[in-house]
Amino acid sequence: MTTFVDRVELHVAAGNGGHGCASVHREKFKPLGGPDGGNGGRGGDVTLVVDQSVTTLLEYHHSPHRKATNGKPGEGGNRSGKDGTDLVLPVPDGTVVLDKRGNVLADLVGEGTTYVAAQGGRGGLGNAALASARRKAPGFALLGVPGESQDIVLELKTVADVALVGYPSAGKSSxxxxxxxxxxxxxxxxxxxxxxxxxxxxxxxxVYTIADVPGLIPGASQGKGLGLEFLRHVERCSVLVHVLDTATLESERDPLTDLDVIEAELKEYGGLENRPRIVVLNKVDIPDGKDLADIIRPELEARGYQIFEVSAVSRHGLKELSYALAGIVAEARAAKPKEEATRIVIRPKAVDDAGFTVTLEEDGLYRVRGEKPERWVRQTDFSNDEAVGYLADRLNRLGVEEELMKAGARAGDGVAIGSEEDAVVFDWEPSMAAGAEMLGRRGEDHRFEAPRPAAQRRRERDAERDEAAQEYEGFNPFG
Ligand SMILES: Nc1nc2c(ncn2[C@@H]2O[C@H](COP(=O)(O)OP(=O)(O)OP(=O)(O)O)[C@@H](O)[C@H]2O)c(=O)[nH]1
Ligand SMILES: [Mg+2]
Structure with missing residues (x-):
């Protein structure tokens, strides 16, 4: 028997960005030829992609830890580090991605639908890219950003138009x-x-798809039989078909009671109330079965069900059934909003480019939250004063210091950048703001007074004009 796995926990980790390189070009007779440290490579993403040839989550059950490769560090001679390789994980159509608390992160339906489960970290800029007229010889480079990691749960919900439910041996699989x-x-x-x-x-x-689930028995909702575990596979269907056995030999059973039992179990499971239902009376090839079908028909009609008498053995009534189902499915499809032609790519969260917040916490700590400031902190080599100064420049330009001031922060107050679990905390020096004047001179090196090659001048000019080099926008590996 092939093993079927429809729920797994998966731990995904994207690749880290490679560090930028701080290097100075050296040549005979030209000992200080300018910064030439290359950029680090981007870390690889981990993405889930619907692949219709995949039918179970078994593979992830066996190896639940998946990591994309890291970006390589930049090198001297303006050599950029290689990007990490994206890790693409094929999943079955109808895979639902949940976080550990059970919140739905993505619902992957349709060949090629993609979910970026963990984004690779950006590579750090090398000192060549950080150079500008004001900062001719940066003695630092930016660190690569660690890749995201996430614990997720994958659940498979079969994508079928029609779902058959009923007691064991009612004839669903037949x-x-x-x-x-x-x-x-x-x-x-x-x-x-x-x-x-x-x-x-x-x-x-x-053309439509039809699925069955393991038989339900009384008490399924309390875990009897195979339980309700498999009902998740009928959640997406457009129509539920009650398959009732008209020829059961069990004395305490009859089709009407069976129907009530199954309905009670469906109700216990929940969420299927509004799904259209039809009733199939199966096994009418057996004379007793046919008799019973005739007896209960009025009661079922009174309950408002559309009824089909069929036999999977003699094939009686199958054509009518399959056309009736096709009609309901076609109607349901017409009522659904048109599926987008383009492949959907879902990213875990929108990158909030613009903003950051400053909040004063109870213990007197000022907390700065925001995508940019938090990333910038991770890119900073705190053992390098120049790198720390560069961070201060960036925070200043974004207006973080100003907001801190407005929020009432004073010299020596604690400031944390980042979340409670992962923050850099320091004593605030408002001189950082006042020092904006001074910043222009940071990174200057008087040994560089010699005429510079045209290419380098051009690069400096470009860097000046295009704040992107400093704001890091020109180097957006996710753009
Ligand atoms: N006479 C007769 N027997 C049938 C008919 N349909 C199914 N059967 C028989 O009923 C038994 C159960 O059929 P299955 O199709 O395995 O039933 P099921 O609903 O899938 O059962 P579970 O998978 O156990 O939930 C088998 O022995 C079938 O041959 C029918 O229309 N007429
Ligand atoms: Mg079966």
Missing amino acids: LISVLSAAKPKIADYPFTTLVPNLGVVTAGAT
């Missing part, structure tokens, strides 16, 4: 086998089906 080309296991003992079967049915111009 019906799939005669309506479609699927060949599920069929036998006269309960719980023959242990995992959902899926078949494709063609009725006129309509």
